[in-house]
Amino acid sequence: MTGAERAAMRALLEDQFRDVTPSTFDADLDEKDAAVLLADADGRLAGFSTLLRIETAHADGRPVTAFFSGDTVVRPDARGAALLPRLWSQHVFAEAARHRERDTVWFLLSSGYRTYRFLPTFFRTFAPAHDGRAGAADRALLAALASARYGDRYEPTTGVVRLAHPTPLRDGADDLARRLGDPHVAFFARANPGWARGDELACLTRIHPDNLTEAGRRMVGLAPLAGMGNGEMGTGRGERSPSVGPLSAPPGDL
Numbered sequence: 001m002t003g004a005e006r007a008a009m010r011a012l013l014e015d016q017f018r019d020v021t022p023s024t025f026d027a028d029l030d031e032k033d034a035a036v037l038l039a040d041a042d043g044r045l046a047g048f049s050t051l052l053r054i055e056t057a058h059a060d061g062r063p064v065t066a067f068f069s070g071d072t073v074v075r076p077d078a079r080g081a082a083l084l085p086r087l088w089s090q091h092v093f094a095e096a097a098r099h100r101e102r103d104t105v106w107f108l109l110s111s112g113y114r115t116y117r118f119l120p121t122f123f124r125t126f127a128p129a130h131d132g133r134a135g136a137a138d139r140a141l142l143a144a145l146a147s148a149r150y151g152d153r154y155e156p157t158t159g160v161v162r163l164a165h166p167t168p169l170r171d172g173a174d175d176l177a178r179r180l181g182d183p184h185v186a187f188f189a190r191a192n193p194g195w196a197r198g199d200e201l202a203c204l205t206r207i208h209p210d211n212l213t214e215a216g217r218r219m220v221g222l223a224p225l226a227g228m229g230n231g232e233m234g235t236g237r238g239e240r241s242p243s244v245g246p247l248s249a250p251p252g253d254l
Contacts, residue, residue: 001035005037005045006026006029008044008045009025009029009035009037009045009048009071010022010025012045012047012048012073012075013025013071013073013167015073015075015170016073016169016170017073017167017168017169017170018167018168018169018170018198019165019166019167019168019198020167021165024165024167025071028050028070028071029050029070029071031052031070032050032051032052032070033051033052033053034050034051034091035048035049035050035051036048036049036050036051036084036087036088036091038074038078038083038084038087040075040078046074046075046077046078047073047074047075047078047083047084048071048072048073048084049069049070049071049072049073049084049088050069050070050071050072051067051068051069051070051088051091051092052067052068052070053065053066053067053068053095054066054067054068054107054145056141056144056145056148058103058137058140058141059137059140059141059144062103063101063102063103064102064103064104064105064141065095065096065099065102065103065104065105066104066105066106066107066141066145066204067092067095067104067105067106067107067207068107068108068145068149069088069106069107069108069109072084072115082219085118085122085219086219086220089122089216089219089220090219090220090221092104092106092207093207093209093220096207096208103206104206104207104208105138105141105204105205105206105207106204106205106207107142107145107146107202107203107204108202108203108204109161109200109201109202109203110188110192110200110201110203111167111168111169111192111195111198111199111200111201112169112176112195113176113179113184113185113188113189113195116184116185116188116201116203117182117184117185117188119184119203119205120184120213121213121215121216122212122213122215122216122219123205123206123211123212123213123216124210124211124212124213125138125205125206125211126138126203126204126205127139127142127203127204127205128142128159128187128191128201128203129184129187130183130184130186130187134204134205138204138205138206141204142159142202142203142204143156143159145202145204146159146161146202150163150202154202158191159191159201159202160191160192160194160199160200160201160202161199161200161201161202162194162198162199162200163198163200166197166198166199166200167198168195168196168197168198169195169196176188176189176195188201209222
């Protein structure tokens with residue numbers, strides 16, 4: 001990864017989040033295994049997401065691979081085509097298919113309702129949820145992952161993480177108040193009342209085809225189930241396909 005790419009990534013993050021510093025941005029990026037980058041038709045960075053692979057286990061000893069999302073942001077004008085989540089999901093589901101002997105989950109922090117809203121859009125069960133749809137094993141795994149990563153900055157009773165250096169959404173970046181009629185958004189607002197100051201809600205969902213909604217199956221590129229439409233999702237006119245690349249070089253060489 002070039003210095004110019006890193007600078008463009010940080011600038012894009014600063015556009016939508018407050019208190020982003022070079023040191024915190026670099027620390028987040030340097031620990032990750034891969035980054036998904038989305039470029040527009042002019043070659044400018046339109047979005048990115050960083051990814052860390054965590055090998056762990058359920059309480060009963062069953063092996064688990066957790067894919068943890070780090071800094072993630074998409075330019076507002078590039079959100080409609082959903083190219084970034086599409087490539088991210090295809091990459092993660094392909095990795096899960098290569099290691100069927102392990103459970104695979106997505107572990108993430110949600111600082112805004114848009115991130116949280118990905119879960120009910122693409123997955124059938126996830127934690128936490130307004131209807132408590134996730135199983136006890138998934139809830140326990142989420143608590144274990146969040147506790148291991150964040151220590152006492154994670155509150156097990158609420159599921160909220162208060163980072164040492166929070167980066168709240170900028171004013172106007174999250175129109176949560178106008179979305180409270182959505183039960184998932186309303187739940188997020190109740191579960192993470194400090195989102196505006198940078199509090200994050202720890203979340204988890206299983207990466208498996210049987211946990212995908214119809215929209216999720218289209219996103220990953222799977223054939224529709226009986227009764228589903230067979231429409232295909234293109235890459236979007238005037239946009240380049242995103243790319244995923246490893247972050248395998250020493251931090252100073254990225």
